[in-house]
Amino acid sequence: MPAESAPVGRRERNKQQKLERIVTAAAELFSERGVDEVTTQQIADAADIGTGTLFLYAKTKGELLLLVQNSHYADALERGRAASADARTPLDGVMALATPIIECNRVQVENGRTYLREMVFGDPTEPHHAAALAIVGETEQALAETLSRLASIPAAEASALARVVSSIMFLTMASSDAEVDIAQIVEGVRTQVSAILPR
Template identity: 30%
Template sequence: MTEPAGLRERKKQRTREAISNAAIRLFLEHGFDQVSIAQVADVAEVSRRTLFAYFPTKESLVVHRFVDHETESARVVRERPGDRTPLEALRDHFFDGLERRDPITGLNDAPESLALYRMIFATQALLARMLEFNQTAEEALAGALADTAGVGPGEARVAAAAIVAVLWALARENHRAIASGRSADEVFPQARADADKAFRLLDGGFGRLGAR
C-alpha cells in the first residue's frame, strides 16, 4: 500500500535530522576536516548514496541547521503589516529574535549552538558556505524589496546587501561576546543597543523604502 504523502515527508524529515545530528556530533568531537562522509554515513546508519540524496555537500550537513533562515528576511518583508516599512519589520523581527535567543542572532549560549558557531568561524569551508547562504538571503531580500517597496532592482540589491551584511555582523559580534565567557542574558542589553544603532544607520539610507 502506498504511504500517504504527509507520512513520507515526515519520514524524510526524520532521516534528514538523524543524518545531520550524527554529522554534527562527529564534527564537534573530532573536527570538521577530520571526519569523512563515509564516517557520517556509518554512524547515521545510511548509505553514502542516501546521505548525498539529502545533503549534496559535506558543508550542507552543518548549514542545514540554518536553512529555514535563508530567505527569512524576504518573508518578513513580504508578510509585514501594512503600517510597517520593510526596515521597521526587519528591525522588529531581529529584536524579537534577540528576545527569544534565536541562534541565528548569535545570542545563544546553549553549548551546542556555541560550539556550532565556533566550528563555523574556525572552518574555512563552512565559513565560505555561510557566505553563500548570505548571498542567497540577499538575493531573496532584494526580490522582496523590489516587489513590495516600490523601488527598482538596483536600489533593492544595494539595500538588501547592506541589510544582510548588518545582520551578519551583529550575529558575529554577539557570538564573540558569548564565546568570551559571558552568558546570553549578560550580553543581551549590549546586543539590543548595538542592533538599535545599526538599524538607525540603515534607516538613514533605506528607512523610507516601502513607506506608505
C-alpha cells in the same frame, strides 16, 4: 486532462528516507553539542548509515550544517516577510524582516557563525551552498520590496540599499560573540540601518 505524476520508486524513497535521517541526526547533534564538537562519523552512526553514504549527500561537515540550517533560515525569512507586512516605516519594515533571521542565527551561536562562514567561503558549486546563497538573494529581494513599498524608493536603488542592509545584518551576526544577546544584535543592526535609510 492533467498528467498524473509517476509514483516515486523504491530507490528514490530510500534516498529520501536516508536524507531525512541525515538531516534529523545532524540537526540534533549540532543543536546539542555545536558543529565543532560533532564528527561526521557520529552523524552517520546516528542516521544509521555508513560514512561513505553520508558523503554522497554532503561532502563536508560544513555542507551538512548548510543542509540543516537552510530550512531554518528559509522559515525565518518567511516569518520576517509576514511581520514586515504590518510595518509603517522603512526602518520598522527592515527590522521586522531582519529580526527572525537574527534570532535564527543565535539559536546555537557557533552553528550560526559557522553557517555564515560556510555561506561566504563555501564552494559555490555545491548545492547546499547554492541554496544558502539563494536564501540570501531572497532576503535581499524581500528587503528591496519592503523599502520600495514603505519608502517609495525606485527598484534599482532599493535593490542596492537592500544589499547594504543585508551586509550589515550578516556582518553584525558574524562578528558578535556568544556574550552578545539577540536584543543587542538587533539594536546594533537597527542603529546602522537607520544611518543609511533615506530620511
